[in-house]
Amino acid sequence: MYSYLEGRKFINPYIRRMQDYGDWILTEERAKQLPGQWANDIFASKNSLHVEIGTGNGFHFAHYAQKNPHVSLVGFEIKFKTLVQSIARARSHNCANARMVLGPVKSLTEYFAPNEVEKIIIHFPDPWPKLRQQKNRLMQVPFLLSAFEVLQPGGVLEFKTDHYDYFCFARSQATKTPFTLTSYSEDLHQSLWAKENFKTQFESLFLRKHQPIFYFSLSKYEGA
Ligand SMILES: C[S@@+](CC[C@H](N)C(=O)[O-])C[C@H]1O[C@@H](n2cnc3c(N)ncnc32)[C@H](O)[C@@H]1O
Incomplete structure (x- = not known):
């Protein structure tokens, strides 16, 4: 799978470690061959498919996979280190229901079929x-439309950030799509969703600085 590494003098140690995880880590190319096939080809299970984009060090990813053994979880990362940390953490929790993809998400329809x-x-x-950087933000109309397409009716997109400008930007982008705003808080930790919330690594950093966490969820309603 990693023949392109042959002959290189310095190889990032996390690239070497990726190879230890075999099929638990998928390349972008492989993942793009899988729309409509994740249940059969990867998980051999009819469990619901959940997706986490930008898993970071995988605290949430591993927790979520362990807490939801009847869900098949696919994480995406663009950095070797965090990719390996995420799958290592899930494996150390004995989670058989988690896989990571090395690759950037721009459009989810490249990876998943409608309603998958x-x-x-x-x-x-x-x-x-x-x-001048805002064009790089993930939460823009084209991405949100791809999310809407791959979600099942009743499916949900959950978004958290510490960045108020991005939060307002993302909400405004969402209003230009068929999604329905179903949860919303400008201070998640003082809201009715605080109890069920799991603190991610980045969230803990911002909470230590007493910054509010901004949160919303979007739903794809039946018939939408
Ligand atoms: C600010 S960190 C947040 C990590 C984690 N979700 C948390 O809350 O602790 C954002 C992560 O997203 C990853 N990332 C950025 N763009 C991405 C993309 N297009 N697809 C997948 N991962 C991406 C980065 O490598 C980084 O690890």
Whole structure:
């Protein structure tokens, strides 16, 4: 799978470690061959498919896989280190229901078929704060439309950020799609969703600085 590494003098140690995880880590190319096939080809299970984009060090990813053994969980990361940390953490929790993909998500329809996914989780995506960088933000109409397409009727997209400008931007982008806003808080930890919330690594950093966490969820309603 990693023949392109042959002959290189320095290899990032996490690239070497990736190979230890075999089929638990999928390349972007492999994952793009799988729309409509994840249940059969990867999980050999009819369990619902949930997706986390940007798993970071995998605290939430591993917790979520362990807490939901009847869900098949696919995580996406673009960095070797966090990719390996995420799958290592899930494996150390004995989670057989989690896989990671090395690759950037731009459009979810590249990876999943219409109605294949039950839930999409996006926690603290890179905020790209400068005006000239905003084109790089994930939560924009084209991405949201791809999310809407791959979600089942009743499916949910969950979004958290510490960045108020990105939060307002993402909410405004969502209003230009067929999604329905179903939960919303400008201070998640003082809200009715606080109890069921799991703190991600980045969330803990912001909470230590007493920053509020912004949260919303979007639903694809039946018939939408
Ligand atoms: C700010 S961190 C948040 C990590 C984690 N969700 C948390 O809350 O602790 C954002 C993560 O998203 C990853 N990332 C950025 N763009 C991505 C993309 N297009 N697809 C997948 N992962 C991405 C980064 O490598 C980084 O690990």
